[in-house]
Amino acid sequence: MKYLIACLGNIGVEYDETRHNIGFKIADRLAKDLEATFTTGRLAQVAEMRFKGKTLVVIKPTTYMNLSGRAVRYWLDQEKIPIENLLVVNDDIALPLGALRLRKQGADGGHNGLTDIIEKLGTNVFCRLRFGTGADFAQGHQIDFVLGKWKPSEEPIVNERADLAVEIIKSFVTQGPDRTMNQYNKK
Numbered sequence: 001m002k003y004l005i006a007c008l009g010n011i012g013v014e015y016d017e018t019r020h021n022i023g024f025k026i027a028d029r030l031a032k033d034l035e036a037t038f039t040t041g042r043l044a045q046v047a048e049m050r051f052k053g054k055t056l057v058v059i060k061p062t063t064y065m066n067l068s069g070r071a072v073r074y075w076l077d078q079e080k081i082p083i084e085n086l087l088v089v090n091d092d093i094a095l096p097l098g099a100l101r102l103r104k105q106g107a108d109g110g111h112n113g114l115t116d117i118i119e120k121l122g123t124n125v126f127c128r129l130r131f132g133t134g135a136d137f138a139q140g141h142q143i144d145f146v147l148g149k150w151k152p153s154e155e156p157i158v159n160e161r162a163d164l165a166v167e168i169i170k171s172f173v174t175q176g177p178d179r180t181m182n183q184y185n186k187k
Contacts, residue, residue, distance in 0.1 A: 069120030095132025
């Protein structure tokens with residue numbers, strides 16, 4: 001059984017370690033954990049991984065955040081993966097720093113990457129793992145905040161929670177979304 005794990009972020013060294021790129025950070029940790037390497041593919045950096053008999057196609061779209069839907073749609077079709085086996089990993093300013101929430105559907109929450117994915121897929125019924133960045137910014141400075149780097153005081157929390165996100169992804173592919181939500185959404 002195949003799964004598409006679409007971890008959102010922006011390409012380019014200027015975006016490394018920014019809040020908006022937490023999806024890329026989690027993808028890299030998952031690849032390290034499962035001993036996989038990313039290669040350049042169409043519309044994304046791609047790594048294929050195996051875990052407990054499951055195949056994970058993990059992508060880091062190279063389309064920039066606001067056009068993530070193109071990469072997600074392409075790789076779902078290319079790998080013939082059903083939408084119920086899609087998991088999108090993204091940042092979320094509506095959640096406190098380090099909070100992790102798995103959902104099976106929902107609105108975009110003002111997240112442009114999710115907006116594009118919903119538009120390109122024609123549905124908002126797909127699983128997403130949201131990583132809380134908090135909302136410690138002055139009114140009108142949301143873009144600066146999400147494109148800003150983590151504060152040194154936030155980094156230990158971010159690293160610990162990114163590791164937990166890897167566990168959640170593994171649980172999603174082995175136990176399914178319902179059991180995973182029950183187990184992890186309260187942590």
